[in-house]
Amino acid sequence: xxxxxxxxxxxxxxxxxxxxxxxxxxxxxxxxxxxxxxxxxxxxxxxxxxxxxxxxxxxxxxxxxxxxxxxxxxxxxxxxxxxxxxxxxxxxxxxxxxxxxxxxxxxxxxxxxxxxxxxxxxxxxxxxxxxxxxxxxxxxxxxxxxxxxxxxxxxxxxxxxxxxxxxxxxxxxxxxxxxxxxxxxxxxxxxxxxxxxxxxxxxxxxxxxxxxxxxxxxxxxxxxxxxxxxxxxxxxxxxxxxxxxxxxxxxxxxxxxxxxxxxxxxxxxxxxxxxxxxxxxxxxxxxxxxxxxxxxxxxxxxxxxxxxxxxxxxxxxxxxxxxxxxxxxxxxxxxxxxx
Amino acid sequence: xxxxxxxxxxxxxxxxxxxxxxxxxxxxxxxxxxxxxxxxxxxxxxxxxxxxxxxxxxxxxxxxxxxxxxxxxxxxxxxxxxxxxxxxxxxxxxxxxxxxxxxxxxxxxxxxxxxxxxxxxxxxxxxxxxxxxxxxxxxxxxxxxxxxxxxxxxxxxxxxxxxxxxxxxxxxxxxxxxxxxxxxxxxxxxxxxxxxxxxxxxxxxxxxxxxxxxxxxxxxxxxxxxxxxxxxxxxxxxxxxxxxxxxxxxxxxxxxxxxxxxxxxxxxxxxxxxxxxxxxxxxxxxxxxxxxxxxxxxxxxxxxxxxxxxxxxxxxxxxxxxxxxxxxxxxxxxxxxxx
Numbered sequence: 029x030x031x032x033x034x035x036x037x038x039x040x041x042x043x044x045x046x047x048x049x050x051x052x053x054x055x056x057x058x059x060x061x062x063x064x065x066x067x068x069x070x071x072x073x074x075x076x077x078x079x080x081x082x083x084x085x086x087x088x089x090x091x092x093x094x095x096x097x098x099x100x101x102x103x104x105x106x107x108x109x110x111x112x113x114x115x116x117x118x119x120x121x122x123x124x125x126x127x128x129x130x131x132x133x134x135x136x137x138x139x140x141x142x143x144x145x146x147x148x149x150x151x152x153x154x155x156x157x158x159x160x161x162x163x164x165x166x167x168x169x170x171x172x173x174x175x176x177x178x179x180x181x182x183x184x185x186x187x188x189x190x191x192x193x194x195x196x197x198x199x200x201x202x203x204x205x206x207x208x209x210x211x212x213x214x215x216x217x218x219x220x221x222x223x224x225x226x227x228x229x230x231x232x233x234x235x236x237x238x239x240x241x242x243x244x245x246x247x248x249x250x251x252x253x254x255x256x257x258x259x260x261x262x263x264x265x266x267x268x269x270x271x272x273x274x275x276x277x278x279x280x281x282x283x284x285x286x287x288x289x290x291x292x293x294x295x296x297x298x299x300x301x302x303x304x305x306x307x308x309x310x311x312x313x314x315x316x317x318x319x320x321x322x323x324x325x326x327x328x329x330x331x332x333x334x335x336x337x338x339x340x341x342x343x344x345x346x347x348x349x350x351x352x353x354x355x356x357x358x359x360x361x362x363x364x365x366x367x
Numbered sequence: 368x369x370x371x372x373x374x375x376x377x378x379x380x381x382x383x384x385x386x387x388x389x390x391x392x393x394x395x396x397x398x399x400x401x402x403x404x405x406x407x408x409x410x411x412x413x414x415x416x417x418x419x420x421x422x423x424x425x426x427x428x429x430x431x432x433x434x435x436x437x438x439x440x441x442x443x444x445x446x447x448x449x450x451x452x453x454x455x456x457x458x459x460x461x462x463x464x465x466x467x468x469x470x471x472x473x474x475x476x477x478x479x480x481x482x483x484x485x486x487x488x489x490x491x492x493x494x495x496x497x498x499x500x501x502x503x504x505x506x507x508x509x510x511x512x513x514x515x516x517x518x519x520x521x522x523x524x525x526x527x528x529x530x531x532x533x534x535x536x537x538x539x540x541x542x543x544x545x546x547x548x549x550x551x552x553x554x555x556x557x558x559x560x561x562x563x564x565x566x567x568x569x570x571x572x573x574x575x576x577x578x579x580x581x582x583x584x585x586x587x588x589x590x591x592x593x594x595x596x597x598x599x600x601x602x603x604x605x606x607x608x609x610x611x612x613x614x615x616x617x618x619x620x621x622x623x624x625x626x627x628x629x630x631x632x633x634x635x636x637x638x639x640x641x642x643x644x645x646x647x648x649x650x651x652x653x654x655x656x657x658x659x660x661x662x663x664x665x666x667x668x669x670x671x672x673x674x675x676x677x678x679x680x681x682x683x684x685x686x687x688x689x690x691x692x693x694x695x696x697x698x699x700x701x702x703x704x705x706x
Contacts, residue, residue: 078485082418112451145414282651312621314653
């Protein structure tokens with residue numbers, strides 16, 4: 029079998045240089061040398077043994093994308109279009125940089141620690157982490173990690189987040205500007221330190237700006253599956269005083285729309301609704317859904333970049349990158365001022 | 368560090384027995400012994416080194432889920448709700464059986480072979496494989512593989528498929544039964560040996576049964592992204608003679624519906640449409656989409672089972688498991704006989 033050493037000898041360069049080319053860290057090597065080394069690799073059919081390298085380097089170049097299984101989240105990582113695009117961004121970027129992607133749901137911090145040790149993971153990307161025992165376990169892994177959408181306020185946390193509060197504010201303000209005053213807030217269960225809490229804070233800020241008192245009975249929490257969304261739609265259909273709905277996920281908004289329609293309540297004629305995410309669903313509902321835009325694929329991409337910076341000890345401008353949100357107007361909000 | 372040998376010595380059993388418990392092959396060990404070994408493992412904080420084991424066993428217990436990047440498919444593995452559910456099924460089942468899941472897009476057979484050698488993959492699951500050079504590479508990997516939705520007719524192929532021809536037949540027949548005679552067939556590009564070809568054969572069989580001649584100008588091929596679906600909707604809106612549409616994916620059907628609506632053509636009033644897949648989209652479109660049901664998560668689950676049978680040299684009743692399809696009636700087909 030051809031080894032790294034053989035390739036290096038033939039190219040007249042160091043093993044490190046060949047390794048950089050093999051693992052796509054070509055920016056450190058001149059284009060001419062990259063071409064020369066690649067042609068030798070091609071001719072000799074050289075393939076690196078990642079497992080041997082893992083034992084030597086004590087890391088595997090595997091990045092784990094981890095989903096924490098909780099009673100609220102049964103490890104459902106992929107069906108949601110947000111998560112699908114997010115993982116797509118991660119797969120693309122890890123491949124481009126010579127890393128590998130392992131997907132895993134874990135029940136607790138111990139399962140995560142076992143996974144890290146079993147595979148000598150280089151780093152992990154985690155969604156839905158709160159300040160609890162599981163997070164303590166993440167911290168104790170001793171490898172770089174990046175949290176997605178975390179509001180944990182600690183100096184050692186790397187995070188890719190979103191302007192959640194602003195998103196909630198923009199959505200609610202848009203309904204208020206269009207004359208709505210009784211606005212329901214629909215979301216999955218609201219956990220302290222989670223994105224939904226922030227979106228609710230933004231909802232409250234907009235209400236306050238318009239002099240509308242916050243009414244806790246207008247907060248509807250509901251798991252974001254289609255059938256549950258439909259049932260919430262049935263419930264909201266029986267409340268004619270509610271003219272506006274802000275749903276904290278597009279898939280929930282779309283489910284509510286179907287439920288409303290089943291009860292003869294039409295969007296936007298009878299009720300207006302705004303979603304959150306701006307995934308492809310928004311262009312497939314009828315009417316098309318007004319929503320708050322975020323870029324899920326970009327989140328995955330940036331999460332890998334933030335891990336890479338840690339691997340390479342590159343300085344980071346910020347430990348927390350907060351992506352912007354914008355309001356995307358489509359057809360699901362009616363202007364009550366014009367009636 | 369505690370080793371497998373230490374645990375075995377303390378439990379008074381063989382290393383193989385401990386290994387079976389560690390890697391969730393507990394069915395071979397009595398429940399009492401499993402409990403005893405687990406408690407020792409817990410107390411000693413034993414974690415197996417997968418990389419060391421990989422070097423010894425020459426396989427890693429990693430299952431690769433591989434997407435072949437082609438000009439038609441740019442490695443987009445996850446955004447489609449079908450693929451999301453499919454990967455979810457695989458993640459669940461691999462974890463349950465003590466395996467690990469690596470997700471990777473590859474450009475060609477050589478990249479796949481490198482991946483196998485780098486990681487000593489135990490097996491691979493592949494979507495979208497045709498009888499070409501890439502398939503030749505899959506065959507030469509020398510490890511168990513399972514294809515998804517393949518129509519490659521070879522004795523060494525393991526496949527999880529679907530009654531595609533019947534699905535196309537049922538969808539088209541349903542439109543014919545409801546009085547439609549000019550029925551468009553909308554799908555991504557039709558490749559010989561692919562699922563779409565089979566669905567088209569089913570479409571033709573139904574037409575023939577009803578004495579309707581096949582008209583190639585009614586076949587519209589279109590990538591299954593939302594904007595492309597919408598554009599096809601615009602095109603079909605200008606063809607009043609077409610009253611029925613069979614779209615070979617729900618996401619394409621939903622895009623067509625949005626495009627039709629943008630041109631003032633309503634479903635099912637002006638045109639009837641049937642999708643394929645029965646993912647959650649069908650319950651979020653307005654009207655809800657009549658479609659052909661398949662279980663994507665089950666496909667992933669069964670693909671892992673078929674790999675496991677190969678790993679364990681268990682006899683298989685069939686090398687190709689064909690999952691059934693059913694017609695799910697919702698609201699998108701109008702009965703022209705009743706007008």
